[in-house]
Amino acid sequence: MNYNQARSFVYKNARPLDLARWKYLFEGGSKEDVLTALAAYQNEDGGFGHALEPDCWNPDSSPIQTWVATEIIKEVGLEEKDHPIIQGILQYLASGKDFDGHTWANTIASNNNVPHAPWWDYDPAAEASYNPTASLITFILKFADRESGLFTLARTLVKEAYSYFKAHFPMESVGNVSCFVKLYEYLKENSADTLIDLTEFKALLQQQIRHVITYDTSIWATEYVCKPSILIGSKASDFYAENQEICAYECEFIENTQKPDGTWAITWSWEDYDYPEEWSISKNWWKSDWIIKYIRYLKTIR
Numbered sequence: 001m002n003y004n005q006a007r008s009f010v011y012k013n014a015r016p017l018d019l020a021r022w023k024y025l026f027e028g029g030s031k032e033d034v035l036t037a038l039a040a041y042q043n044e045d046g047g048f049g050h051a052l053e054p055d056c057w058n059p060d061s062s063p064i065q066t067w068v069a070t071e072i073i074k075e076v077g078l079e080e081k082d083h084p085i086i087q088g089i090l091q092y093l094a095s096g097k098d099f100d101g102h103t104w105a106n107t108i109a110s111n112n113n114v115p116h117a118p119w120w121d122y123d124p125a126a127e128a129s130y131n132p133t134a135s136l137i138t139f140i141l142k143f144a145d146r147e148s149g150l151f152t153l154a155r156t157l158v159k160e161a162y163s164y165f166k167a168h169f170p171m172e173s174v175g176n177v178s179c180f181v182k183l184y185e186y187l188k189e190n191s192a193d194t195l196i197d198l199t200e201f202k203a204l205l206q207q208q209i210r211h212v213i214t215y216d217t218s219i220w221a222t223e224y225v226c227k228p229s230i231l232i233g234s235k236a237s238d239f240y241a242e243n244q245e246i247c248a249y250e251c252e253f254i255e256n257t258q259k260p261d262g263t264w265a266i267t268w269s270w271e272d273y274d275y276p277e278e279w280s281i282s283k284n285w286w287k288s289d290w291i292i293k294y295i296r297y298l299k300t301i302r
Contacts, residue, residue, distance in 0.1 A: 001255045001298070002258060005258070006295060007262070008262055009262035013288055014285075014288035015288070016037045017037035017041075017072075019288075020036075026295065031078065034072065034076050035076065035078065035083075038052075038069060041069065045061050045097065046089055046091035046093075046095075047092035047098075048061060048066045049061050049065050051285075053065045055117035055120060056120040057114045062098060062111070063098050063108075064131075066092060066132075066136070067136055070136065090140070093136060093140060094149070094150040100128070102133075102160055103128045103129065103130060104136055106131055107121065110122075118270060130179055131176045131179050132175075132179055134161050134182065137154050138186035140153075141154050141158075141190070158195045159195060161180070162196045165180055165201075165204070171211075172212070174231075177205075177208055177209070177231065178230055178231055180205065184201050184205055185237075209239050212226045213226050213228055214226050215246065217249060217253065220253055221253075221257055228243050228246050229294075229297045232247060233297075250297070250301075251297070251302055254294045263287040266283050266290065269283070
């Protein structure tokens with residue numbers, strides 16, 4: 001793998017946010033620079049939009065784009081509960097916007113008015129999804145005032161989410177599974193306040209992860225598949241030992257499939273879905289994001 005080529009691509013092509021993430025993760029850069037760049041995507045209602053998730057150019061706040069912000073907050077280790085970005089997200093989640101009483105919407109109606117990938121189409125008849133609800137619950141439990149109604153709601157939602165997981169086991173949606181892994185990891189780290197049977201949850205997730213990982217590695221370079229890095233972020237994961245071999249293979253895959261410009265292939269597209277110009281821009285944004293994720297994964301798993 002050519003680290004310098006990857007770095008050069010990011011410096012030349014990344015959004016300010018992703019360049020700040022690169023510097024923070026790999027060059028001793030400032031957490032505050034990342035948060036300043038992230039804040040540009042936050043709306044007055046506290047939620048996030050503006051193509052923070054590059055496959056949807058909706059400026060309006062949505063649960064998915066807000067979830068992306070929570071992942072970046074986690075990435076830089078922001079812990080201050082009174083930080084304006086965190087308080088804004090809590091305000092958005094407490095407002096009831098895009099929330100049906102049980103789950104936050106996976107897509108929102110105004111998506112259909114802007115350039116977006118087909119999987120972010122809004123369909124009012126679509127089934128409820130726990131992507132990103134299961135992950136947003138962890139954000140609330142971590143940062144909300146324990147005396148607040150939002151915190152009390154999150155405790156109820158944990159039990160509802162787990163009931164849904166068991167009723168729909170095994171799931172086919174990688175997005176749903178990823179959010180449930182994040183929920184499990186948070187609850188395990190904060191087991192003093194046990195809400196569900198974590199031993200059972202872990203056992204089911206071990207089976208679930210084996211169900212959704214794509215073990216046919218011949219298609220990894222050309223199709224959007226579930227690689228282990230989507231679900232297993234480090235050797236400390238409870239799910240690493242059982243999947244050590246495929247995790248090691250992914251490291252080899254990363255090292256052997258880098259392109260001459262320092263990037264990796266983006267294996268999905270929405271250029272044929274009315275928005276070829278916007279997709280070409282989003283694809284470039286994704287390249288920098290994938291560079292960051294792949295190099296971080298190598299540093300964590302190797």
